Amino acid sequence: MVKQESESANRPDNTAFTQQRLPAWQPILSAGIVIPGFVLIGLAFIGIGVALFVTSRSIQVLELDYTGDSNGSPCSSCSQSVVTNCKCSLNFTLTTLFQGPVFFYYGLSNYFQNYRRYGASKDDNQLYGDLSYFTSPSSSCSPYDYDSSKKPIVPCGSIANSMFNDTFTLTWTVNGTTNNVPLDGKGIAWWTDYNIKYRNPSVTPLKNAFNGTVKPINWAKPAYELDASDPSNNGFVNQDFLVWMRRAALPNFRKLYRRIDASGDYQKGLPAGNYTIDIAYNYPVRAFNGAKKIVFSNVSWMGGRNEFLGIAYLVIGSLCVVMSIVMLIVYAKFKFPDEE
Amino acid sequence: TDCQKNQYFNKKAFVSYLIHGCYCSLIIFFIPWASMNDAVRNDGKDIVSHPSFAFLLQTCLLIVVHTQLSLDTYYWTAVNHFFVWLSTIGYFAISVTMYSNGMFYVFPSSFPLFGAARNTLNQPNVWLTIFLTFLLCILPVVAFRFIFIQLRPTINDKTFLSSIRRSTRSGYAFSHSQGYGDLVTSRKFLIKRPLKMTALFTQTDSSIFQNQPQHYRTIVVTVPDCIFSGFKQDRTSTSCESSLCSWGFQ
Numbered sequence: 061m062v063k064q065e066s067e068s069a070n071r072p073d074n075t076a077f078t079q080q081r082l083p084a085w086q087p088i089l090s091a092g093i094v095i096p097g098f099v100l101i102g103l104a105f106i107g108i109g110v111a112l113f114v115t116s117r118s119i120q121v122l123e124l125d126y127t128g129d130s131n132g133s134p135c136s137s138c139s140q141s142v143v144t145n146c147k148c149s150l151n152f153t154l155t156t157l158f159q160g161p162v163f164f165y166y167g168l169s170n171y172f173q174n175y176r177r178y179g180a181s182k183d184d185n186q187l188y189g190d191l192s193y194f195t196s197p198s199s200s201c202s203p204y205d206y207d208s209s210k211k212p213i214v215p216c217g218s219i220a221n222s223m224f225n226d227t228f229t230l231t232w233t234v235n236g237t238t239n240n241v242p243l244d245g246k247g248i249a250w251w252t253d254y255n256i257k258y259r260n261p262s263v264t265p266l267k268n269a270f271n272g273t274v275k276p277i278n279w280a281k282p283a284y285e286l287d288a289s290d291p292s293n294n295g296f297v298n299q300d301f302l303v304w305m306r307r308a309a310l311p312n313f314r315k316l317y318r319r320i321d322a323s324g325d326y327q328k329g330l331p332a333g334n335y336t337i338d339i340a341y342n343y344p345v346r347a348f349n350g351a352k353k354i355v356f357s358n359v360s361w362m363g364g365r366n367e368f369l370g371i372a373y374l375v376i377g378s379l380c381v382v383m384s385i386v387m388l389i390v391y392a393k394f395k396f397p398d399e400e
Numbered sequence: 401t402d403c404q405k406n407q408y409f410n411k412k413a414f415v416s417y418l419i420h421g422c423y424c425s426l427i428i429f430f431i432p433w434a435s436m437n438d439a440v441r442n443d444g445k446d447i448v449s450h451p452s453f454a455f456l457l458q459t460c461l462l463i464v465v466h467t468q469l470s471l472d473t474y475y476w477t478a479v480n481h482f483f484v485w486l487s488t489i490g491y492f493a494i495s496v497t498m499y500s501n502g503m504f505y506v507f508p509s510s511f512p513l514f515g516a517a518r519n520t521l522n523q524p525n526v527w528l529t530i531f532l533t534f535l536l537c538i539l540p541v542v543a544f545r546f547i548f549i550q551l552r553p554t555i556n557d558k559t560f561l562s563s564i565r566r567s568t569r570s571g572y573a574f575s576h577s578q579g580y581g582d583l584v585t586s587r588k589f590l591i592k593r594p595l596k597m598t599a600l601f602t603q604t605d606s607s608i609f610q611n612q613p614q615h616y617r618t619i620v621v622t623v624p625d626c627i628f629s630g631f632k633q634d635r636t637s638t639s640c641e642s643s644l645c646s647w648g649f650q
Contacts, residue, residue, distance in 0.1 A: 082477040087470075094546045101535065108528070163444040174450050184512045250445060252515035256501050306446060309453035314438060315446055357440070362525045363447065364440040369525060372431070372532055383543050394550045 091391045095384050102380030109373030112362060119365040120158055122356040123167070124150050126339060129346060138341035144280075150337040150354070159358050160322050160329030164243065166224065167314035169351040173219075173307045182217035182305070187296050189259035194273055207274050214273040215283060215296065221276040223304045227340045228317065228354065232325075234333045241326060241335075243318035245293070249302035258302060260295035280342075314355050329358070424537045428460050431536065435529045442523060451513040452520045455495065460533040462491050467538050471545075496521075 072078045126148070128139030138146035173179070180200050185193040194214050197205040201216035213221075230241040247254075263269035266284045275282035286301060287293040296302075303315050320326055337354060345352055357364050407413070432453070441447045466488050473480055497503060499517035503510075520526050 077479075082479065084475040084477045086475060089542065089546045089549060091546070091550075094542060098539070098543070101539070105535075112528070161444065163440070165440075179450060248445065250515055250519050252501070252518060256504065257512075257515060303446065307450045308446070309448045309450045310433070310437060312437070313446075313448060314440075316440070316444060319444060357444075359440060359442055359444050361442050362528070363442050363523065364438065366435060366437075366439055366525065368434045368437070369528055369532070372435070373528075376532065376536060380539065383539075387543065387546055390547050390550050 091387075095387050095391065098380050098384035098387065102377045102384060105373045105377030105380060107377075109370050109375075109377055111370075112373055113367065113370030115360050115362055116365050116367050116370050119360055120356075120358055121365045122152065122154075122158070123353055124152060124337070124355075125351060125353040126150055126341075127345060127351040127353070128341075129351070135339060135341055138339075139344075139346055144342055146341045148339050148341055150339065151334065152337075153334050154330055154332045156332055157328060158330035158356065160320060160326065161358060162320040162326075162329050163316060163357050163359065164228070164230070164318045164320065165314040165355040165357065166226065166228075166317045167312070167351075167353040167355050168224070168345065169312045169353075170348060171308075171313070171345070171350050172311050173313070174309050174311070178218050179307050182219050183215070186215055187258050187305075189261040189296070191261050191263070191269060194261070194269065204276065207277065211272070211274045213276055214270055215276065219305055219307065220301075221278050223276075223279065223301060224315070225278075225280065225342045226352070227342075229338045230320075231336050231338070232331070232333055233336065234331075238336075239325070241330070242321035242323065244321040245299050245318050248299050248316045248318065250306065253302045253306060254297055254299070258296045258305075260297055266295050314353075330356070420541070423540075424464060427536050428457060428464065428533055431533045432456050432460060432529050435525065435532075439525065441519070442525075445519075447520060447523060447526070449516065451499075452516040455499070455516045456520060456526060456529065458495070459491075460530050462488070463530065463534045464537045467534065468541065471538070471541060 076082050125133070126135045127133070128135035128137070128148070130136065134150045135148035138148045181202075181204065183193055183198040183201050183205075186197060195212055197212050197214070197216035199205065201213070201218075204213055204218050204221045205216045206212055228243075230243065232239045232241050260266055261269040270282060270284055283296065283298070283301075284294050286295075286298040293299060300317075303317075306315075308315070320330060322329075325331060343352065362369070436448045436453060436456070439447055466484060470484060473484075496517050498511060499514045501514065504512075504514040
């Protein structure tokens with residue numbers, strides 16, 4: 061028997077929300093949606109994959125290893141000696157024009173910038189120009205915060221200390237004359253790093269801000285003298301320093317060193333001919349089986365050469381089309397009985 | 401019903417969830433890894449910094465999770481729409497804010513990783529990677545569900561596919577199936593009925609009920625009766641169990 065309930069104060073309101081009567085939409089995986097959907101996605105992926113693959117193929121890349129780990133390879137003399145600033149050269153020949161804008165990268169292998177203790181070993185306040193941290197660097201930088209005579213290191217930390225210090229110059233030999241290829245080092249770091257994240261202390265001359273501090277142990281020159289040719293490229297906003305401080309995620313990485321200045325003979329890129337790279341080999345990598353290389357590359361709308369994306373899209377697109385055919389067969393054979 | 405046959409949380413189901421989880425995790429890591437190996441921005445600068453790679457993985461993960469959630473939500477009311485869209489858009493809003501200049505100026509020590517969002521999200525190859533990862537995780541799920549609906553439809557799937565129309569959500573915690581709201585609210589159960597078989601479904605999936613001894617009222621639709629157990633005293637708890645099952649599982 062139905063018991064009539066009396067109206068009580070706790071009775072919920074009779075609205076759609078409280079009585080769970082909200083209008084609802086019900087998505088259903090019906091054949092009319094899934095199968096054409098898969099076909100469309102498959103075809104779209106194949107299209108994108110073709111575009112990516114073709115673009116990637118049109119990008120020119122030249123990689124030159126100069127670790128010098130085996131006798132006879134370039135720079136092997138430098139890799140075995142302990143002389144700093146050892147000079148060696150690499151020769152290469154371009155048979156066709158290397159289309160500009162051409163970017164000059166240095167690459168390192170087996171180098172784990174993503175290691176946690178390494179990555180935490182820096183003082184962001186110092187790098188932001190806060191002078192109070194110059195005299196007392198944060199403890200996360202240890203053991204690279206104070207040197208043996210208890211003087212503070214600026215910039216402190218392991219990342220700064222391990223800054224890449226090989227330098228390169230590029231020359232082009234044609235018709236017996238050797239021309240120096242101009243390299244442009246402006247604007248190679250992220251805009252946000254240069255303009256916002258890193259600041260020099262607002263002391264002029266910059267050298268005075270570093271009184272009472274020492275340079276990192278492995279550096280040849282202190283931070284305020286990193287670039288003698290361009291006074292604005294010193295201190296913490298030095299472009300090479302910024303590029304190095306942006307920690308790479310993977311153990312084999314490349315970082316932008318310079319771009320080929322598109323002027324004069326090099327407006328369209330690097331012309332065909334013989335080239336020589338003179339390297340000042342400072343950075344030791346053989347101790348941990350690392351490798352160093354130089355990479356020339358041009359870029360497109362999708363970045364550098366990356367065949368993976370193009371191939372992946374093509375493969376997945378074809379799989380989608382195949383799956384849609386399979387689903388069509390399944391649907392046709394085991395047609396769902398719709399009599400109730 | 402499926403619950404009585406223990407179809408929703410047995411070892412086989414657990415293993416299939418495990419496989420799905422492993423597969424998605426591997427895809428979410430290795431596809432961005434392979435596409436970011438030696439990648440650069442389209443103006444030549446570096447793209448694969450540690451914070452930006454992490455941000456890319458996070459974004460892929462969030463998008464996959466939201467889409468999986470959407471696939472598993474059978475009834476989209478305004479509340480569902482609001483929360484899922486809020487979550488997706490909120491993720492992007494919060495990440496971009498977290499990685500923005502403004503937050504860095506206010507709290508420099510708490511937001512040192514800034515710049516990652518801005519410098520990666522304006523690159524087409526990053527979005528293409530996200531799109532690829534997301535579809536690689538979701539399409540197998542869609543395909544499997546579609547095929548299993550065709551090959552081995554469960555009683556809930558049949559309910560859905562037979563009522564392909566816009567419907568209002570019924571009450572009483574049948575939160576993931578259409579439930580028997582119409583029947584319940586039509587007050588038919590307040591009338592004493594003679595003992596006869598009336599069934600909503602003629603499918604043989606309800607064989608459990610048909611095998612019961614006849615002193616039960618063998619109406620499949622008696623399931624919701626137990627809600628009104630205050631009204632009828634001669635119900636056994638067997639029909640209640642299946643409804644409890646439907647409440648909790650989908």
